Amino acid sequence: MTEVRAVLFDVFGTVVDWRASLIADLQRFGEGRGIAADWPALVDAWRGAYRPSMDRVRKGEQAWTALDDLHRASLVELVARFGIAGLSEADIDRITDLWHRLRPWPDSVPGLTRLKRRFIVGSLSNGNVALQVDLAKSAGLPWDVIFASDHFRHFKPDAETYLGACALLRLPPARVMLAAAHNDDLRAARSFGLATGFIPRPDEYGPHQRRDTAAEEAWDVVATSIEDLAARLGA
């Protein structure tokens, strides 16, 4: 592990709590506008559409589309399915942009700040650059560098994302660690030669989460938080 020079983070779920943030923001929005809806169910369905929407692009069934636009298209469908009336185009834009202002888990900013003293800390996210820049500013994420799907025009778990980030850093994959709360993401990273760090987020998907509650493989580091990851890496 002493040879690791850059620690790149998955963002949604690993660094920021998308579910609680979106539910709180939508409940506030609904109350302000007098729109009643099952906002937690909408948020879960919205996230449920995330992987399939990217997979359509990954399989070539749809031309390259930034995550902001995938989020918006999924939202339009779900608003209709949930029977939510009275939303303008500007409302849909505004709700889509809630992904730009998600809140970090409590250990994220202290942990990244500590890691940054010793390592290059960056994102390696399916979010597009504009989303990630806004998110880093609003959440105070002290990235040295942002790696985004629209840099590569590929989504994780495509090789182009993990290896593209290593190439831009001019580092061999073994000197780059992916840190994530998702075993699948780490499996892909390991298959391309990156070091791996697991941080459990057992509440990411709410009170009934069943997947990713623990490390499923012997990842290079299994930490309890980003601060703990920093400590284990000697930062």
Place this chain on the structure above:
Amino acid sequence: MTEVRAVLFDVFGTVVDWRASLIADLQRFGEGRGIAADWPALVDAWRGAYRPSMDRVRKGEQAWTALDDLHRASLVELVARFGIAGLSEADIDRITDLWHRLRPWPDSVPGLTRLKRRFIVGSLSNGNVALQVDLAKSAGLPWDVIFASDHFRHFKPDAETYLGACALLRLPPARVMLAAAHNDDLRAARSFGLATGFIPRPDEYGPHQRRDTAAEEAWDVVATSIEDLAARLGA
């Protein structure tokens, strides 16, 4: 100007003082190793090779090559031309990497820090990502985002760099300002629709600098420093 949302900076010369940094570092290196040379002349010749080396790539005479590799190839030629003996391959690497640790002008970090409160602040540099990440860490440049030539596989003044950054920010060019000490860079940016900010660096090329000592056109903002630019933009 109130519509500008992102201020992107040229880096070499505008934000960091490449010439004084390289001369000081090479003099220290030479003294430590007992190698005498006209280091200021070497640095000036090295920078002199910068534009022609990129132009060979821009014109398609040479395949895409990151700036680090262009810097290294130019250095190898100049070391031979200057008759400097006794440098190993590792020495050449180490000297090339001095570009990763240039020092900022005194107003750069305070000015960027102030701008960052109100705007997205980023780089738009011919430096590659790895160079820029190291430089930002060592000089304390508080970028929200780095835009690098190897993101686009084009060097400025190619359209792909200016417009590529705007596209990744999902902003129309008029909402993005290029800030630079070089009139040519601003002319290109303006031709693609970006807003323009000039910051004079009359000592960039040393005591006998003749070009870029003042604004040559009515740029949207003509400032005296990056701090002054922040003030003029209301940050």
